[in-house]
Every structure is written in structure tokens, then in C-alpha cells.
Amino acid sequence: xxWLEYLVFLVIVLGLARPVGLYLARVCQRQRTFxxxxxxxxxxxxxxxxxxxxxxxxxxxxxxxxFLLFGVGCTIVLFLVLISQRWLPGGxxxxxxxxxxxxxxxxxxxxxxxxxxxxxxxxxxxTLRYLAQVIGLVAQNFLAGAAGLAVGFAFIRGIARExxxxxxxxxxxxxxxxxxxxxxxxxxxxxVLIWQGVPLNMAPYTLVHTLEGRTQxxxxxxxxxxxxxxxxxxxxGGFFNANGAHPYANPxxxxxxxxxxxxAVMPASLMITFGHMTHRPAAGWVLLMVxxxxxxxxxxxxxxxETAPPPQLAGLHIVGGNMEGKEVRxxxxxxxxxxxxxxxxxxxxxxxxxxxxxxxxxxxLLVFMLLGEVVFGGLGAGVYSIVMFALVSVxxxxxMVGRTPEYLGKKISSAETRWIVLYAxxxxxxxxxxxGIAIVTDAGRAGLVTNFGPRGLAEILFAYxxxxxxNGQAMAGLNANSVFYNDTxxxxxxxxxxxxxxxxxxxxxxFAAQRRAPTTAGTLPSDTPIFGxxxxxxxxxxxxxCYFPALALGPIMEFLGH
Amino acid sequence: MLNITVSLVGTILIESxxxxxxxxxxxxxxxxxxxxxxASPRAPRARLSEQLRPAILSVLVLTLLTGCVFPxxxxxxxxxxxxxxxxxxxxxxxxxxxxxxxxxxxxxRPEYFQSRPSAAGSGYDGTSSGGTNLGPNNPKLMxxxxxxxxxxxxxxxxxKRNGLASDAPIPIDAxxxxxxxxxxxxxxANAELQISRVARARGLSEQAVRxxxxxxxxxxxxxxxxxxRVSVLELNLALDQSLNxxxxxxxx
Numbered sequence: 050x051x052w053l054e055y056l057v058f059l060v061i062v063l064g065l066a067r068p069v070g071l072y073l074a075r076v077c078q079r080q081r082t083f084x085x086x087x088x089x090x091x092x093x094x095x096x097x098x099x100x101x102x103x104x105x106x107x108x109x110x111x112x113x114x115x116f117l118l119f120g121v122g123c124t125i126v127l128f129l130v131l132i133s134q135r136w137l138p139g140g141x142x143x144x145x146x147x148x149x150x151x152x153x154x155x156x157x158x159x160x161x162x163x164x165x166x167x168x169x170x171x172x173x174x175x176t177l178r179y180l181a182q183v184i185g186l187v188a189q190n191f192l193a194g195a196a197g198l199a200v201g202f203a204f205i206r207g208i209a210r211e212x213x214x215x216x217x218x219x220x221x222x223x224x225x226x227x228x229x230x231x232x233x234x235x236x237x238x239x240x241v242l243i244w245q246g247v248p249l250n251m252a253p254y255t256l257v258h259t260l261e262g263r264t265q266x267x268x269x270x271x272x273x274x275x276x277x278x279x280x281x282x283x284x285x286g287g288f289f290n291a292n293g294a295h296p297y298a299n300p301x302x303x304x305x306x307x308x309x310x311x312x313a314v315m316p317a318s319l320m321i322t323f324g325h326m327t328h329r330p331a332a333g334w335v336l337l338m339v340x341x342x343x344x345x346x347x348x349x350x351x352x353x354x355e356t357a358p359p360p361q362l363a364g365l366h367i368v369g370g371n372m373e374g375k376e377v378r379x380x381x382x383x384x385x386x387x388x389x390x391x392x393x394x395x396x397x398x399x400x401x402x403x404x405x406x407x408x409x410x411x412x413x414l415l416v417f418m419l420l421g422e423v424v425f426g427g428l429g430a431g432v433y434s435i436v437m438f439a440l441v442s443v444x445x446x447x448x449m450v451g452r453t454p455e456y457l458g459k460k461i462s463s464a465e466t467r468w469i470v471l472y473a474x475x476x477x478x479x480x481x482x483x484x485g486i487a488i489v490t491d492a493g494r495a496g497l498v499t500n501f502g503p504r505g506l507a508e509i510l511f512a513y514x515x516x517x518x519x520n521g522q523a524m525a526g527l528n529a530n531s532v533f534y535n536d537t538x539x540x541x542x543x544x545x546x547x548x549x550x551x552x553x554x555x556x557x558x559x560f561a562a563q564r565r566a567p568t569t570a571g572t573l574p575s576d577t578p579i580f581g582x583x584x585x586x587x588x589x590x591x592x593x594x595c596y597f598p599a600l601a602l603g604p605i606m607e608f609l610g611h
Numbered sequence: 612m613l614n615i616t617v618s619l620v621g622t623i624l625i626e627s628x629x630x631x632x633x634x635x636x637x638x639x640x641x642x643x644x645x646x647x648x649x650a651s652p653r654a655p656r657a658r659l660s661e662q663l664r665p666a667i668l669s670v671l672v673l674t675l676l677t678g679c680v681f682p683x684x685x686x687x688x689x690x691x692x693x694x695x696x697x698x699x700x701x702x703x704x705x706x707x708x709x710x711x712x713x714x715x716x717x718x719x720r721p722e723y724f725q726s727r728p729s730a731a732g733s734g735y736d737g738t739s740s741g742g743t744n745l746g747p748n749n750p751k752l753m754x755x756x757x758x759x760x761x762x763x764x765x766x767x768x769x770x771k772r773n774g775l776a777s778d779a780p781i782p783i784d785a786x787x788x789x790x791x792x793x794x795x796x797x798x799x800a801n802a803e804l805q806i807s808r809v810a811r812a813r814g815l816s817e818q819a820v821r822x823x824x825x826x827x828x829x830x831x832x833x834x835x836x837x838x839x840r841v842s843v844l845e846l847n848l849a850l851d852q853s854l855n856x857x858x859x860x861x862x863x
Contacts, residue, residue: 050835050838053835054835054836057835095672098672099664099665099668099669099672100664100665100668101669102655102657102661104654104655105654105655105656105657106654106655106657107657108656111656111657111658111659111662114659114662115662115665115666118662118666119666119670122666122667122669122670123670123674125670126670126671126674145738172739172740172741174738174739174740175738183678183679183682184674185678187677187681187682188673188674188677188679190677191673191677191681192670192673192674192677214656215654215656218657220665220669223669223673224669224673227676227677232677232681235681236684236685239689240685240688240692240693243685243693243696243697244693244696245696246696246712246713247696248696248698248699248700249685249686249689249690249696250697250698250699252698252699254737255699255701255711255737256708257701257708257709257710257716258707258709259709259710259716259717260709260710260716260718260723260844260847260848260851261716261717261719261720261723263716263717265710265714265716265735265736265737266736266738267699267710267714267737267738268738268740269699271682271686273685273697274681274682274685289740289791290739290740290741291740291742291791291792291793294740294742294791295791295793296713296714296715296791296793296794296795297699297711297713297714300700300713301837302831302832302836302837302838303832303833303836305836305837306836358783359747359783361747361748361752361753362762362783365763365766366766366778366779366780366781367762367766367780367782367783367786368780368781368782368783369782369783369798370783371747371783371787372783372784372787372789373742373743373745373747373787373788374742374744374787374788374789374790375787375789375790376789376790376791376794376796377727377784377789377797377798377838377840378794378795378796378838378840379838380837380838382837382838383836383837383838399790400790401790402741402742402743402790404742404744404745404746405742405744405745405746405747405790406747407747408748499744499745499746499749500744500745500746500749504746504748504749524744525741525742525744526744526745526746607746607748611748
């Protein structure tokens with residue numbers, strides 16, 4: 050049954066990739082779609098209101114600065130909403146809000162939600178007011194997701210164009226992403242979630258008298274407004290502390306499955322958009338197949354680690370896979386599928402507790418985040434994550450067989466190589482340095498309140514990998530609501546969002562200016578299975594070279610030592 | 612590294628001279644010299660200085676659109692259409708709210724089926740969802756601590772409560788805590804092992820209780836999604852209702 054579910058998931062993702070990818074291409078290229086009659090007037094109105102001149106085009110530099118300005122503006126607004134939430138009307142009652150909204154927590158949360166990281170150093174039901182969740186977090190889930198998609202569009206355009214000094218208009222891409230993609234899908238998806246039982250109310254927490262006559266207080270709220278967009282925008286931060294494990298956030302296997310599709314379908318489809326717009330459909334499919342291959346490897350390993358009877362329970366006559374931290378309605382199967390999907394797509398809307406995973410299970414999730422979310426990846430960001438690896442592969446392949454390093458007709462000269470290498474090195478540099486600082490300082494080690502030893506190291510590495518990948522999922526045993534972690538994780542989130550996007554956009558600007566070189570016998574073909582295997586190998590090799598020592602001291606040591 | 616950083620910042624701010632386009636972006640309202648495949652081949656270039664207004668306005672207007680208009684629209688559609696779900700799928704008996712169909716609650720009396728152990732607050736605290744976050748090799752998970760029952764102890768208690776032999780196999784969901792601490796369900800295998808205890812406490816035949824369990828066992832959704840499960844609150848409510856004569860008198 051588990052395998053059937055995995056299979057159906059992949060079939061749906063791959064089946065939708067082409068239609069959705071072509072639709073996204075139409076949105077990106079401002080071509081007609083069936084939604085135009087309804088949305089065109091809104092689009093024009095927004096351009097007039099915001100002072101956007103949609104006919105103007107931006108260079109990669111201006112495009113990036115607009116993306117940055119928009120991010121900064123959103124961060125400021127969200128920070129102000131969070132820090133002033135005590136004056137917002139509506140529930141829940143103050144007595145339940147036990148975690149104070151300190152300045153550093155508000156700043157961390159503001160950065161986190163505007164970078165699609167949605168790392169949460171707090172528990173929703175005992176920190177935030179309903180209106181702070183809606184006006185603050187729901188809005189940023191939309192905006193950060195749509196802004197990411199816009200950058201993805203610009204990156205694709207850069208490779209698709211020739212002799213062009215520009216890569217598009219950020220405001221146009223942002224507004225079209227919101228109106229044509231994110232908002233309508235979210236409206237329909239949210240209604241399905243409510244139908245399945247996700248609450249949408251502003252009621253005070255419900256006091257109930259249970260069947261046995263005890264009292265139980267149940268947190269309520271406008272949960273459904275957040276729970277679909279958190280997945281579609283590849284954000285992932287939940288309404289409640291337990292995120293997707295909470296029965297109100299994720300009441301049925303169907304809501305979970307839909308959430309996983311909401312996460313994976315669009316990033317996967319963007320590979321088809323990429324192939325379509327660069328007029329090399331096969332190149333898009335090859336990269337998508339590399340993603341699927343990595344996905345399947347991770348799924349098989351994690352599935353094996355978690356469905357095996359936990360070795361720690363040997364001799365106790367306890368039957369079944371590892372259910373600690375997992376919900377019965379999902380079982381091990383849907384929990385593992387969700388873990389693999391969220392780890393791969395910078396989403397982090399976990400429905401089981403990763404700190405309770407077996408060492409090999411943790412290893413898989415950690416590796417996927419450290420690789421930089423190449424499998425499907427974040428909305429928009431996934432395109433440049435995988436293409437960067439394709440470019441490294443082209444370079445390595447070119448060196449090996451003595452062919453000109455070229456990708457889709459774009460020459461990779463020393464200047465381009467510099468951006469690519471910087472892109473590849475920035476994640477290990479930030480993650481490993483911050484992890485190093487955390488484990489040698491008292492402030493960093495103070496976060497280890499639940500687990501120690503190799504698992505403690507894994508928790509810290511997981512935290513920075515998650516923030517750098519703009520993922521946001523945590524091994525929640527780490528107490529990360531301290532000034533040290535709120536500040537250092539925010540650094541990782543900012544570099545992971547704006548640093549990587551800057552490099553990707555700069556590169557795409559350079560490609561846009563180039564002409565497309567004709568394919569010759571000296572060209573390494575980039576739309577063959579062999580190239581796919583080369584990209585796969587490069588991803589594994591680069592990942593292993595950067596992270597093996599850290600992983601060896603964490604999950605691998607825990608696996609071997611017990 | 613510093614060199615690279617400087618050149619990165621430089622490139623973003625003044626653009627790469629390799630592009631052979633004017634570095635000064637403010638005088639580029641005229642058509643770009645080299646364009647093709649653009650939305651329009653003679654598309655005017657956007658000036659950096661003109662982007663501050665859209666930046667500020669778009670943050671405000673789009674926040675209103677997605678953070679206020681969207682939720683209000685969702686409320687307007689969902690509240691009349693799906694009032695029960697929107698309200699949290701609460702279960703009432705008479706005038707009293709006795710729980711939510713979706714949220715697990717704690718049961719300790721022998722005449723009720725029991726939920727999984729919980730790490731939410733002091734157990735099934737609906738305002739404090741969460742799991743143990745203990746690693747599988749953390750000794751506390753197995754052996755427990757002063758205020759925390761380890762898996763060993765939970766297994767021993769479960770066997771004692773249900774009259775099982777000390778080496779009788781038990782399903783793992785009975786001795787592990789869920790991710791939310793509010794798991795409303797148990798596995799059918801877990802329910803099966805509790806049947807004889809519940810039947811005895813209520814003076815019923817095991818067959819009658821087993822039938823009720825079977826009636827309240829949900830298979831995978833649409834035949835392939837998720838796991839078979841038994842909702843504990845639903846089952847216990849059904850026990851009280853359909854077998855009312857045998858219900859203990861202390862019940863509210």
C-alpha cells in the first residue's frame with residue numbers, strides 16, 4: 050500500500066508536469082490563458098495603483114534589486130505586525146501566549162517568512178495572535194512564494210534569450226505569479242482542506258469536557274487560511290507547533306497527499322517550462338528525471354530506515370516500524386513520503402518529528418537539504434538550484450572529454466565559471482562555519498536541551514542546513530529560541546535567499562547577453578540520459594566532498610555506534 | 612573571498628562592463644541597443660531610481676490583497692458552506708462540547724479504549740502540540756526519567772492493563788508518542804488488544820465490542836492513502852451510545 054502511494058504520487062507529479070509547465074510558460078511570457086478575462090482587469094488595476102510600467106524591462110541587476118527591495122519591505126512590515134501583535138484584536142487569550150514575542154524572535158520570524166524559510170523558533174498556538182498569523186504570516190507565504198517564482202522566471206528567460214540586456218520585469222512577474230498561479234490555486238486548495246476538517250474561525254480556544262469528565266482546551270484559529278499556501282508557496286511553517294502533524298492542520302491522509310502535490314508539482318513543472326522556453330524540451334525532461342532518480346533513492350533509503358522495526362526495541366516484543374513522533378493516520382508511509390518531499394523542496398511542512406527518526410532517516414533528509422534543494426526545489430529557486438549543478442557538470446564533463454563547456458548553446462567561460470563555483474561553495478561555507486561556531490560556543494551548545502552526542506551535532510547541522518536551504522524544518526529537540534540561534538539562523542536564511550538568487554540572476558543576465566552558439570560535433574549534448582547521469586554523479590560527488598566529514602560525525606556515527 | 616564579494620557587489624550595482632551596455636542605468640529610457648526575444652524587441656529599460664515607488668506600494672497593497680482580502684474571501688465562502696468543519700468539527704452531547712472529532716483525548720478508565728501516549732503538555736493538551744523529540748538512541752526514550760515514562764515502562768503498563776503475557780507482541784503505536792501529541796487514532800491491532808478489557812469492564816461480550824470496533828475502523832482513504840485506523844473518541848462515544856444500558860453510571 051505504501052509503495053502504491055509513492056508510485057501514485059510520482060505518476061501524478063510527472064503527469065501534471067507538462068500541462069502545468071506549459072501553463073507557467075504562458076504566464077511567464079504574458080501569453081493568453083483561460084483565466085485572462087477575469088484577471089486582466091485586476092492586473093491592469095494593480096499596475097496603475099503601484100506605478101508599474103509593465104512594458105519596461107529590467108537588467109539582471111535591477112531585477113535583483115527590486116526582488117531585494119520587495120523582500121526588505123515585506124520583512125519590515127512583518128516585523129512591525131509581529132512586534133505590535135499585542136494590540137491586535139481577537140484571540141487567542143493572553144494566558145495561552147506563553148512565549149513572549151521578543152525583538153530577536155520577531156526579527157528571526159520576519160526574515161524567516163519573507164525568505165520562504167518559515168523556520169519557527171516558536172510554537173504557533175502559544176505565541177501568535179490570529180490576526181498576526183493572517184495579516185503577517187499568510188500574506189508573506191503568498192508574497193515570498195510568488196517572488197521566488199518570479200526569480201525562477203527571470204532565470205529561465207536569461208538562458209532562453211540571446212543578445213538581450215534584460216531578463217524581464219520583477220513587478221510584472223510577481224503580480225502575474227500571484228494572480229495567475231498562487232492565488233487561484235490556493236483558494237480552491239484551501240476550500241478542499243476545510244471540507245476535510247481544517248478549521249477556519251476566529252473563536253477563542255475551546256474548553257471541552259471530555260468523555261471521562263476531564264477538561265481539555267483545544268486551540269482554534271483561521272488555520273485553513275495558512276495551511277494550503279504554506280505548501281504551494283514552498284514555505285512550510287505551520288499554524289501550530291506540531292505543524293503538519295497537528296490533526297487540525299492536516300486532518301486526513303488526503304489533505305496530506307494534496308499538500309505534497311501542492312509542494313512538488315509546480316517546481317517539477319518548472320523544468321518543463323525551462324525546456325519549453327529554451328526550445329530544448331528534452332533538456333528540461335533530463336533534469337526532471339535526475340530529480341526523480343534522486344527522489345527515489347532518498348525515498349527508498351528513508352523508507353527502509355523507518356519501516357524496519359526499531360533496533361532499539363529488539364527483545365521487547367513490540368511490532369511495527371518507527372512510530373515515535375508519527376501519526377497513526379499517516380503511518381510510516383505517508384510520514385516518510387512527506388519527509389522526503391518537504392526536505393527536497395525547501396518547504397519543511399513536516400508531519401512527523403524528525404528528531405525521532407532513525408539515524409539513516411535523518412541522514413537522508415539532511416543530505417537533501419545540504420545539496421541545496423535540487424530535487425524539485427523551492428518554487429522558482431528549484432530551477433536555478435538544479436541548473437547550477439548542470440553547469441558544474443558541463444564544466445567537469447568538458448574538462449574530461451576536452452569539449453567546449455557549453456550548456457544549451459551558452460558558453461561557460463571563466464567569468465561564468467566564477468559565479469557557478471561561488472554558488473556551489475556558498476552553501477557549505479555558510480552552513481559549516483555557522484555549525485562550527487555553534488558547537489564551540491556555550492550559547493550554541495545551550496540549545497542542546499533534549500539530545501546530545503552525534504544527534505546533538507545533527508540537530509545543529511540540520512538547523513543551519515534548513516535555514517540556508519530556506520527550508521525551515523527542524524529537529525525540534527534543539528531549543529532555537531535564543532538570541533544566538535535567532536541571529537545566526539537569520540544570517541543563513543538571508544544568504545540562502547538573496548545570496549543565491551543574486552548569483553543566479555547575475556549568471557542569467559550574462560547568458561541573456563550571449564548569443565546562442567550553434568550545436569557542433571564539439572558540443573557536449575545536454576539532453577541525453579548520459580548527461581543526466583553526469584549531473585546525478587556531480588550532485589552526489591559535490592555533496593559528498595563538501596559534507597562527508599560533518600555527516601560522519603553526526604548521523605553516520607550514530608548509525609554505526611549503536 | 613573578499614575580492615569575490617567586492618566584485619559581486621560591484622556587478623550588482625554597476626553591472627558588468629562585459630555586456631557593452633551603458634553602465635549608467637538612469638539614461639536608459641531609450642530602447643536597449645541589443646534585444647531579441649524580449650516581450651517587445653524595443654522594450655524600454657526600467658530605471659533603478661523609479662523602482663522605489665512600486666516597491667513600497669506593492670508591499671502594502673499586496674499584503675492587503677493576500678493577508679486581508681484573501682482570508683476574508685475564504686471566510687465568506689467557507690463559513691456558510693462548511694460551518695461544522697470551519698468551527699473545528701466539535702462533538703457535542705446535549706449542550707456540552709465534549710471534544711473535537713479530530714483531536715485526540717486522554718482515556719484512563721478501563722471501560723474506554725485508550726489513546727496513544729502523548730507528549731503534548733501533560734498529555735493531550737490541545738494548546739501545546741508536539742512530540743518528545745527524543746532521538747531513538749536517547750536512553751531517556753527507552754528507560755524514562757523522573758517525570759517521563761519510557762517505552763519499557765509504557766509497554767509493561769499496557770500489557771498489565773490489558774491482561775497480556777509479558778512477551779505478548781504489542782503494536783508500536785501503543786507505546787510511542789505521536790508527533791502532535793493529539794493523535795485521535797490508534798491502529799486496529801492496538802484496538803484489538805484492548806477489546807477484552809473493555810468488554811469485561813462493561814459486562815459485554817467480546818464479539819459485540821469487536822463488531823463495534825470493526826464498524827469504526829477506517830481503511831486507507833480512497834483505498835490507498837494512509838493507514839487503517841480507529842478513532843478513539845468516535846469509538847468510545849459509540850460504545851456509550853449503542854450500549855447505553857451498560858454504560859457506567861458516573862458518566863456525565
